[in-house]
Amino acid sequence: MKIHEFQGKALLKKYKVPIQDGFVINCIEDAEATIKKVQDTFNTEAVVVKAQIHAGGRGKGGGVKYSPNFESAMENSKNILGMNLVTHQTGPTGQLVRKVYITEALDIKHEYYCALTLDRARGDHVFMVSTEGGMDIETVAAETPEKISKVWIDPLIGMKSFQARNLAYGLELEGAALKTAIKVFMNMYNCYHETDASMVEINPLVLTEDDKIVALDAKFNFDDNSLYRQKEISDMQDLHEEDATEVEAGKYNLNYIKLDGNVGCMVNGAGLAMATMDIIKLSGGEPANFLDVGGTANADTVKNGFKIILQDQNVKAVLINIFGGIVRCDRVATGVIQAVKELKLSVPVVVRLEGTNAIEAKKLLEDSGVSIIPAVSMKDAAEKVVKAAIG
């Protein structure tokens, strides 16, 4: 799960990481009072107006504007709130800006990068910092890897202050800034650990002209498995930032991701679902979605699956591919027949059922009278559904 910059900064502030602070508006009527409040509270004439969407690249897309005075702040707020912000991460359709964060403006001496995440291969947390802040860190890693310092943190030991010191030395900091940075890194780790984050990224972390260390941005990802014990975090979820159909699928316990093709598919198990998408493509079609119905494929899951898939107007045919292990294929077949009848489906449906009671299931489908195209193997099923989608 992701959160907005202002929410991430609120978390950092709670963990005593200095932030570029501000207030959020949801409607333009609040802009005037909020800009004045930011100017008063932080004793600044200039402010920064920042679009709050989950995707990165907001600045380049025109969603972050330095505003030297009140009038320009008003102007920028009007332009950004409600705009459709297109960045390299939103895709060409962009994302509607529903919230704008108005913050203090700071005089910056240097920008740094810092991030904490899990190193899957080592099973340790890794803390990375770089003197090249504000840049795309992947470029820095590829071109000037010597400018990135890393420490690995054993989860059984936690972060120790020598590790934070090594990171701060890696940034060539001195004096008060060095001391602050060490505290900031320790606090960042505590925040990452205690909130079950899977990633915390501050890019940039800045050294101001008056030698203060401040987080100018905050990006958090959280481990979805931990949300049951992180109520404060899960309450921050902004459903506007998620795909509406994917959210609805989640309510049915279905794992759905929309794609651009026209062949819908419904499969039990994530690996088999991906393999089904792949074989549709290999057979000359384009998958319209990923949909894993999980371990209990029954009449309700099949019905809900159809509802989700068919919200996508591009879908011209649907492939159901179930390998019945614990799931009995005859029950799945009954569910498919029921769903096809109740939903009065107009698109062709190809069904491939294998595993427990597959033979009984085939007979049920054949005897049902509903127009279902039975298939015997994944290859057969993929070829049939691609043909059906062409019509």
Add this chain to the structure above:
Amino acid sequence: MSILVNKNSRVIVQGITGSEGSFHATQMLEYGTNIVAGVTPGKGGLSALDGAIPVYNSVEEAKEATDANVSIIFVPPAFAAEAIIEASFAGIEFIVCITEGIPVQDMVEVKKIIDLNGTRLLGPNCPGVITVDECKLGIMPGFITKKGSVGVVSKSGTLTYEAIDQLVKAGLGQTTAIGIGGDPIIGTDMKTILQLFENDPETDAVVLIGEIGGQMEIEAARWVKDNMSKPVVGFIAGQTAPPGRRMGHAGAIVSGGDDTAEAKMRILKECGISVCESVAEIGAKTKLALNNK
């Protein structure tokens, strides 16, 4: 022979009185798995599976009473990490954890602890393991398997069943089939399973099924290139998966860029693995690999 488990494995079921635990323990027992005890804190002294299996309050107690050496865990995600640690400290040699949804930070700690204790863990979030006609641990359907000489290792559940089904239809049986699980942190990786298969005299070939994300398939492939004498057939799911749905910036740096299906398939081929472009080729390619041996 075979790997990880066999008919001599003495199995404890942690969470045996829960609905998942009792359902699957029944199926495992029917398959012939030697289940010697169940563990549910607070239900010690009772019995489970219609009186067939004694229940203990702790793994330590169950191990002492039954000399068990293997444990399988069907415990809800909030308690599963502790269940693994409990089994590890009780001296269980091999633990299988089926539970899906364990917090990653819990698993990171668990992994360090089991490594220190020298415990082998399969999973979590995995379908388990079957040594054909000897021992079934987990949720895989036993009836689809057939005794033979092919080892199967996979990240996925139903895709493993698909592979087994294709093997059987191609006239090939299996020694042991293993689902290692798809979580970011898991107990036993593909390379380790391949090492075990290489050393198992009953296994003549291995089917390796991977997917996008992480570096595990690549590490396994490099090991195959340098060490494996038996043919390996590979498939990677997710050629059409949209990029960027999982990886944050920082994560992408740590894991490098070779985690797409294309990159993995290329590296597998370079390492001498017979790679299936389509999932439908697994059975036929394995047969070919065994014939060419």
